Amino acid sequence: MNQAIVQLDNVSKQYKNVCAVDALSFSIMPGEVLGLFGHNGAGKTTTMKLILGVTQASQGSVSVFGMNPSSQQAWQGRKQMGYLPENVSFYEQLTGLEVLTYFARLKSAPKQQITDLLNQVGLSHALHRQVKTYSKGMRQRLGLAQAFLGKPKLLLLDEPTVGLDPIATQEFYQSVDTLKKEGASIILCSHVLPGVEQHIDRAMILSQGRSITIGTLDELRSQAQLPTKIKTRGLNGAIYTNSQLAQFAISNDQLSVPKEEKIRVLKALLAHESLSDIQMEPANLEQIYQHFLGLTPSTNQDKFAKPQENTL
Structure with missing residues (x-):
């Protein structure tokens, strides 16, 4: 039986008087794509940071590739991970080629993959241009390229299609599907729900740091009786x-x-x-999302404040 790539058991994260994640439990198997959805401040980015080992849980356990992602032993495992934050930022004086070369060295990725990825995301014409000359969409494409470096076994994507045109969005999801077929596990967080549903295996809806529901779309439709x-x-x-x-x-x-x-x-x-x-x-992902968020108890709103998503 395959071991889970990611396992969270009763995980909570407290920031002073704000509970960003509350008693969260789920697992991700090899080759599985999990869609992570919720309003700003629902705990999506905090969940990703816990998996990346950037922050540590206040309670509960997090396991990635069978070990605590915050431990020294997990350092080598980070080469098997790819991450695209919601707000992409690079050294603006470097060229696109130099940015990818830098990240490729960090992940011990082959040099040939650099030019292949620049072609894949449509930046081959701008590989020698400084990042400061890139548009928002071009920076997002460069961010996708660095996340795909090394053919990661675990990929975390936070709003990956922001700034992408429809063709680039389609090509992005084709890349996600390819990595999935190769056995990669993927966490995909997006506010653009219509383009996501055919590319995910399960969806988890977060609200106020808690999991409201998790399952395949068919399971969620059945639960919601839509x-x-x-x-x-x-x-x-x-x-x-x-x-x-x-x-x-x-x-x-x-x-x-x-x-x-x-x-x-x-x-x-x-x-x-x-x-x-x-x-x-049948009910689409957006209707499922609206249904379950509509069931969120309002009595808990004072207990769980909404943190800013870019800080948590």
Whole structure:
């Protein structure tokens, strides 16, 4: 049985009178992509810092590659990790090539990978330009390249698509999928939910430092009991004349159907000869996210203050 790459058991992190992470427990297996979602100050960045070993837990245990990431023994394991912070910052006097060469030496990554990654992120034309001349999108691309150096076994990405155009975003997710196929474990934190869901295996939603829920999208849909939207064509209002369908109708050609009623409704729709097309849309990640955050108890808001995400 494979050992978890990341394991957190009852982990809390306290900053003076602020509880940034509270009793957090989860694991990540080899080749798994975990989406980490929550509002600003929910504890996402603090969780990443605990895994990186940048900060230590106030309570509980953190294990990365089988050891405490803050220990001296874990130092070599950091070469197997890649990290992209939300706000990318490099020495502005260095060129893109010099930046990647510096990080490649730190991670003992092969030189050939430097030019390959610059090509991959679309910066080959600017490899000899100083970083101070780069746009925000170009800096983000350079940040992605340094995170991918060494083909990491654990990759932590905090808002990786900020500043990227649609084509660059698509290419980024292709790189994530490739690393996953090669066995890398990935934690992906993003506010742009529509582009994320097909690339993650599980989602964890944080609020006020705590895990509200964690699971596959199918598991979360089941927990939330969110309806499936069914769009039809050709019925011309016949939905309202059928007692089995009318109770779920939201327009002349759309229905919102609970999971347990889906098969019965589909059979009723298919019985109409005038039906020319049918589409089913299960609840997406954004709807799941909004549902679970809506269940967050307001009684805990005074106990758990919202820290600034860029500091925690």
